[in-house]
Amino acid sequence: MFLRIAIVLLAVGSAVPSSAKDLNILFLGNSYTARHDIAGLVEQILEEADPTADVQVQRVIYGGQNMFKHSTYYFSQSFIEQSTLTERAITQRIAAMREFLESDTPPNSEEWTQHWSSVGKTDVPFADIHRHITRAIKNHEALLVHNPKTEWDYVVLQSWRDVSEQPNQGYERYATKLARIVKAQGAEVILYMTSPETQNQNPVTQPYNIASAKRDTGVGLRMAKALRPKAVIPVPLAIKNIQTGNGEKPGTDLVFRYQNDGHPNQTCAFLVANLFYAAITEKSPEGLAFNSVTETKLKKGKDPDGGEPTVVFDDKVKAYLQQIAHESVLEFNRGSENKQ
DSSP states (O other): HHHHHHHHHEEEEEOOOOOOOOOEEEESSSHHHHHHHHHHHHHHHHHHHTTTEEEEEEEEEEEEOOOHHHHHHHHHOOOOHHHTOOHHHHHHHHHHHHHHHTOOOOOOHHHHHHHHHHHTOOOGGGGGHHHHHHHHOOOOOOOHOOOOOOOEEEEEEESSSSSOTTTOOOHHHHHHHHHHHHHHHEEEEEEOOOHHHGSSSOOOOOOOSHOOOOOOHHHHHHHHHHHSSEEEHHHHHHHHHHHHHTTTSSSSSSBBBSSSSSOHHHHHHHHHHHHHHHHHHOOOOTTTTOOOESSSOOOTTTTTTOOSSSEEOOHHHHHHHHHHHHHHHHHHHHHHTTTT
C-alpha cells in the first residue's frame, strides 16, 4: 500500500515555487511516515498557521526501510537532486539497481554486514530487499517520464530502528550522507527521530524503555551539532517527558502505538505533527484548530485496534500534546546549543 502511494505522488510531482510563501518539502521514510500521512498532517498544520502559505509535500516511501537502504540501494537521493539531475544519471542508477537484482549477495557485503552489526542485527538477507529495489526502479522510471524539477526547501530524513550509539554508524551515517546532498542542493535538513522502541501500547506508571529514549535523543543532539539542520523532530524526548509526567506524577494513560499493530497510533501521529510545527516554526502550536488524525491503513473500515479511523482530540488532550510538543522542542534545542 505505502509503495503504491509513493509512485502516484512521484508521478504527480510538486509545483515549482512561484512565491516567497511557497514551501516544498520532501519526505524520505517508511510506514512511520506513510501511516496517518505524516507529510499531509505537516502540510495541514503549517497552512493553518499561515493561510498565505502554499506547502507542497512529496513522499518517497519504502515500507520497513531505513536511510541505509534508501541511499545505498534505492538511490532516493535522485529525488533530492531532481532539479539538477540529468536523464543520463537517472538511467545509470536504474541500470545499477537492475544489477543489484541479479544477486542474492549485496554488492558491498562488508558495508552491509557493518551496518547491521552496528544496530545489533546479523544474517539479514539481501534478497529481502529485491522487491523494494524493483519498486525503486519503477519510481526512477516515473521520474524519467515526468521530472517536476522541484527545488526543495526542506528534506525530511526519517530514522527507524537504526539509531546506533556508535559514532558515524546506522542512521547517523546514512542520514549524514543524504544531508550533505540536501545541502549541496541548497535545501535544509529535517531529522525525524521516530523512536519506535519508546512507544507504549498500554498506560504506564513509569517511563517505557527510557534507555532508548536517551540514546535516540543523544544521537539526535550529536547530529544536530554536526549537521546544523533546520530542525530535529525529538519524538523520543517528547514521549519520555509524557511518560515521566514531565515533572508531575510519573506515568500516563496516553498510548502511542496500537495493540494489534506495531505502528504509531493517532495520538502519536498528532504529537509528531505538532512537533514538526514547533520545530520548523520555532513557535508553539497551542491555539491552532488542528485536532484530528485519521489512520490510513484500515481493516473493514476500522483502525488496527478496531476503533474509528479518525480520532478527534478533546480540548484538554489537544492542549496538553501541543504544550508537550513545544516544550520538548525547546528542551532539545537548548541541549543542542549546549553542545555547540
